[in-house]
Amino acid sequence: IQFLESVPKAELHAHLNGSIPLPTLQELASEYLASSSGEGAISNETIKQGIDVLSKGPKLDEIHDFFGLFPAIYALTSTPAALARATRAVLSAFLDRQPPQCNHLELRTTPKHTDAMDREGYLRTVLAELDRYEPDQVGLIVSLDRKMGEEVIKEIVDIACALRKEGKRVIGLDLCGDPMAGDMTKLEPYFAQVKNAGLGLTLHIAETVHNTPEETLQLLSYSPNRLGHATFLNDEAISIVLEKKMCIEICLTSNLLCKTVSTLEVHHIGQYLKADHPIAICSDDILPFKTSLVAEYALLLAKPPYGLGLTEEQVRRIGEMSLDARFR
Ligand code: 5GP
Numbered sequence: 558i559q560f561l562e563s564v565p566k567a568e569l570h571a572h573l574n575g576s577i578p579l580p581t582l583q584e585l586a587s588e589y590l591a592s593s594s595g596e597g598a599i600s601n602e603t604i605k606q607g608i609d610v611l612s613k614g615p616k617l618d619e620i621h622d623f624f625g626l627f628p629a630i631y632a633l634t635s636t637p638a639a640l641a642r643a644t645r646a647v648l649s650a651f652l653d654r655q656p657p658q659c660n661h662l663e664l665r666t667t668p669k670h671t672d673a674m675d676r677e678g679y680l681r682t683v684l685a686e687l688d689r690y691e692p693d694q695v696g697l698i699v700s701l702d703r704k705m706g707e708e709v710i711k712e713i714v715d716i717a718c719a720l721r722k723e724g725k726r727v728i729g730l731d732l733c734g735d736p737m738a739g740d741m742t743k744l745e746p747y748f749a750q751v752k753n754a755g756l757g758l759t760l761h762i763a764e765t766v767h768n769t770p771e772e773t774l775q776l777l778s779y780s781p782n783r784l785g786h787a788t789f790l791n792d793e794a795i796s797i798v799l800e801k802k803m804c805i806e807i808c809l810t811s812n813l814l815c816k817t818v819s820t821l822e823v824h825h826i827g828q829y830l831k832a833d834h835p836i837a838i839c840s841d842d843i844l845p846f847k848t849s850l851v852a853e854y855a856l857l858l859a860k861p862p863y864g865l866g867l868t869e870e871q872v873r874r875i876g877e878m879s880l881d882a883r884f885r
Contacts, residue, residue, distance in 0.1 A: 575842025757884030
């Protein structure tokens with residue numbers, strides 16, 4: 558473990574609401590339940606069940622089961638105070654331990670409009686917590702959810718660009734959420750706008766076997782800098798990715814637990830290692846997946862079938878690649 562902790566590395570793919578340490582979420586839940594009449598959009602019973610499932614470790618039969626875990630979490634992070642606490646705990650889990658999990662963290666989150674804050678307020682609350690750290694330690698990627706309509710996408714892109722102009726630590730834009738939702742054909746102007754504003758672009762892509770090659774090629778046509786998961790790329794897509802050196806954000810445990818990849822032996826990381834193509838090992842959502850960035854790196858080093866059996870030198874090289882793929 559000492560070796561794994563000492564490898565210089567960046568966490569580039571961590572979703573805020575999926576990365577809240579369980580004790581913090583449990584505290585937020587007991588405070589929420591003690592003060593709530595239960596008449597909110599999410600019932601107290603649903604929240605209790607959600608926390609119970611997350612505490613035990615959810616059993617996921619397929620990737621869509623995973624998205625059902627979030628409404629209960631969102632009810633608990635819907636005020637500025639609760640969101641700030643959750644963000645502080647996430648940052649602390651990655652950065653405060655000695656040694657820290659990573660040398661650099663890019664945290665991502667989808668701005669929400671709740672009764673207590675608008676989307677800009679949401680992002681400012683998160684950014685205020687990032688400001689407690691050195692600028693080279695952490696940056697924020699603003700996520701769009703595939704379900705969002707164009708009006709909301711425009712609003713979020715405008716806010717992200719304005720915050721960047723103001724000098725806030727907004728470094729990139731992400732596209733995430735239910736992999737089968739939404740229309741991916743109308744995103745060009747928004748992605749061009751964020752690139753012009755100096756932000757990096759990372760897209761969740763081809764996460765399930767049901768994502769069509771047409772959709773994948775459409776998303777690649779927006780020239781993202783990095784790709785999340787990229788599990789089901791066909792040969793044409795792979796050749797574009799290799800040629801344009803788009804870094805792949807690899808989340809091993811996430812893929813195995815969501816059953817989009819059956820074993821580490823057949824994981825698509827293999828083809829990128831062979832090609833010495835840029836990859837970054839990432840944790841995705843430590844809360845439901847009960848993992849950590851160091852645990853993900855441990856999977857690289859462990860002997861098959863428990864891990865990929867890579868050498869320390871290869872693991873160091875992967876750490877370097879993650880640092881090279883940072884957004885500035
Ligand atoms: P948030 O953006 O609310 O801070 O983090 C949770 C959200 O991130 C989820 O509701 C979901 O939209 C997105 N997310 C988390 N993990 C994944 C993943 O593995 N794939 C996709 N497509 N979206 C994810």
